[in-house]
Amino acid sequence: MSYAVKEMFLTLQGEGVQAGRRAVFVRFAGCNLWSGREQDRASAICRFCDTDFVGVDGLGGGRFAGAAALVSAVEAFWGESRSERFVVLTGGEPMLQVDDALVDALHAADFFIAIESNGTLAAHPRLDWICISPKAGSEVVQRAGDELKLVWPQAGLDPVDLEDWDFRHHLLQPLDDPQADAHREACIAQVLERPRWRLTLQTHKMLGLR
Template structure:
């Protein structure tokens, strides 16, 4: 059974695939934070800006098997099929690799989707994923040290981008810390710090949350 907080059709807002039409599937649960504000300060990820608790979001629910969830997500795709243009689904969370498995990857492929995942990288990934985006968090051990995109929220206390620069990823992004009201961050201006680091270390590119800038859900 899969537990989904929400699912929706939108444009990808971040990283190398920014601007791409996508079905997003946000799974419930995370291995770095319970999602409860009372636990934030003592969690391993203190700055998450996402609600991944429960199954009460838009198009959320529980799905008995991969075929049922794949059919549900396929129904959310709103564009007509075109030659050389693939459907695209992004599994996120919380931590999607607590639930995403090979059966679901195969079921989405059968529906004509490229499959992407946005993960903290602390869990192994099933075979067949087309796009792996890893977003490391402080005080964790990466299990996924290769993929397509490494997207590091910056600055994080105790996290040095140089420690990830030698990993086997195609794209390296720094994304300024979003100063949401509950976040626990270091002092300073995250945008200025991120821009400055990218200027000094051109391997890294700036990633902005363009969906928030554009007012896209």
């Protein structure tokens, strides 16, 4: 199988439980909840995405003929050290492309594999860290994993209704839009009221990282 990657880069994980960890981000092209075109945003299921995942023209992006080629590119960004290797597969929606060959090749190269997914497709069973970010109006089939990250508020998604999903960590992340200050206050109030949840912020944006 070939892989379409919008961009790939070395950074620090900016969100969630793994925040602050050195990571290679692999952003796959394509999503099943929005085309990525602004003219389609209003009619999309996910309308607040802040990420460009269209095409393969970003830094480190391209079309990779197979798992070996893609993993070789990931290794080049990480460097020679084989200690604490960490890769984040994101998008778009990475589960449109992640397969056995890629997971096996990354593990063979000693990478701990995290995925950030909308949960509408079942996560690969051999991933090391599963982060699901549900979107209102979608059918989430992956309701178990390591980290449930709810971007909030979203009309039609109440944190209370997600508390019984089988995740080790339940995180609320304020929606980043023109009302961001109010959203942060709302998330803080939710966490103070409902201790099942923890607050997570997009620290990479605060630090000026990709």
